[in-house]
Amino acid sequence: MNIYLDLFLTFFKIGLFTFGGGYAMLPMLESEVVNKKHWATYDELMDYFAVGQCTPGVIAVNTATFVGYNKKRISGGLAATAGVITPSIIIIIIIASLLTNFASIPAVQHALSGIRIAVCVLIFKAVLKMMKSGIQDAYGIGIFIAALAATYFELIPTVLIVVIAGTLGVLIKNIIKSKKEKPDA
Amino acid sequence: MPDFGLLLTLFFEFFKTGLFALGGGLATIPFLYEMMEKYHWFSQQDLMNMIAVSESTPGPMGVNMATYVGFHASGNSIIGALTTTIGLVAPSVIIICIIARMLEQFRDSHWVQDIFYGLRPAVSAMIASAGIGVLIATLFPQTVNLTGISWIHLGLFVLFFIIAMSYKKLHPILLICICAALGVILKL
Known part of the structure; x- marks a missing residue:
């Protein structure tokens, strides 16, 4: 299949099954982009997510652009982004013209209540997997706990957490390294 | 076909939202409130309904809301819906392409x-x-x-x-x- 069409259709599917925030997308990206298409490794995907967190815009769009760009530069980024937003455009236009009371239909509310359970399961599964591959040592556990508290209780803005965590990464790595190099010197 | 000036304003407002809304769909809500007060494209009741629909339909919430507002504000025009959605994602696409290029070089x-x-x-x-x-x-x-x-x-x-x-x-x-x-x- 044409790679642009493939990018478009894969991200169309992902857009169609993204509910609420972009976080539940991660398992979907894993099974489509990493396992099926091999467009990125799991670690790369996590890095895209990390960058998507600290740049403006919708996380789903940021991640789609990233994956598409790495495959086929700007035109690949555009194809993937077009894919991820197309289901929204179609569905919203249909609902806005026909069913303005969509959100209060009982069957919709029941289905959503069920979907929220799936979203929770997917998010926690993604978190466990990310922790396993992303936390390498005690410093990592420390950063995780501090960032969790800071985010959950909204102590500091997300951007600042990202900046601090990145800075800590550089500091820790270079302190460990300089310690390890000392015995040789 | 909606008025060209309206489309331009819609594009510009959503481009601004895409550029400054950090942290996903919910971050766009304050921007929508600002638009409501400035342009009266929709009422508060409309906005509540748009948020509820965006939350309960598939797709990233920010994109859903942009599409809905654009469609509604331009008098149920598909061109209006496309204008706001493209406006919202344009900054992301530009910024991410630049970062992806840099990351590739410094990976x-x-x-x-x-x-x-x-x-x-x-x-x-x-x-x-x-x-x-x-x-x-x-x-x-x-x-x-x-x-x-x-x-x-x-x-x-x-x-x-x-x-x-x-x-x-x-x-x-x-x-x-x-x-x-x-x-x-x-x-x-």
Whole structure:
């Protein structure tokens, strides 16, 4: 299949099954982009997510652009982004013209209540997997706990957490390294 | 065909939102309030309805809201819907393409590696925090004070979590469809 069409259709599917925030997308990206298409490794995907967190815009769009760009530069980024937003455009236009009371239909509310359970399961599964591959040592556990508290209780803005965590990464790595190099010197 | 000036204003307003809304769909809401007060494209009642619909339909919430507002504000025009949605995602696409290019060049630099070493645990934590928020909203559907726990939601969550952890290849789309069907059947 044409790679642009493939990018478009894969991200169309992902857009169609993204509910609420972009976080539940991660398992979907894993099974489509990493396992099926091999467009990125799991670690790369996590890095895209990390960058998507600290740049403006919708996380789903940021991640789609990233994956598409790495495959086929700007035109690949555009194809993937077009894919991820197309289901929204179609569905919203249909609902806005026909069913303005969509959100209060009982069957919709029941289905959503069920979907929220799936979203929770997917998010926690993604978190466990990310922790396993992303936390390498005690410093990592420390950063995780501090960032969790800071985010959950909204102590500091997300951007600042990202900046601090990145800075800590550089500091820790270079302190460990300089310690390890000392015995040789 | 809606007025060209209106389309230009819609594009510009959503481009601004895409450029400054950090952290996903909910971050766009304050921008929509500002637009409501400035341009009167929609009423507060309309906005509430748009947020509810965006939350309950598939697709990233920010994109859903942009499409809805554009469609509504331009007098139910598909061109209006496309204008706002493209406006919202344009800054992301531009910024991410620049970053992706830079990252490609500096990927092997140990500085980039070191930054990600610190960043990955923090990003896991942010997603965990979002997960805890959704989980609490799901398990305590009626109350905000954590008394009325919904045992059926808890039971289903535990059941599907065990299933998802045992069958690693379980496709997320299948899980979403099963849970949606169960929601309707069990009237969750």
